[in-house]
Amino acid sequence: MTVLIVAGVLALVVGGCVCVVWAARGGPRWVRGVSTATLAAGELLRRSEKRRRRGTRNSGDAGDA
Template sequence: MTVVVLLGILLLVIVGCVCVYLDARGDGRRWVRVVAVVTIAAGEVLSRSGKRGRSSGGGGSGGDDD
């Protein structure tokens, strides 16, 4: 069951990336543009949440990753 869920998520990511690519080229229909906007927004949300998680760690190796 877990494999099916992970394959579904992978499929959604691939479709989202293809839609972003088609939208950037200007070859997409309206639904392609909508999927591209949703994909980019989801990427921004995940990126910001990842930065918050790393900055609130408080301690660690002491290295400068930025």
């Protein structure tokens, strides 16, 4: 079951990347929509990772003081 979930997520990621490339080359409207959603999801993941790293670093510094 876990393998199917991971395979499904991988298929969505690959499909999103294909849509980003296709939209850059002037794809149809639905491809541009999927591309925008994919780029927005990537940006959200990047921001959450930055916050997580910043929170870990701050909590470590507070313990040392």
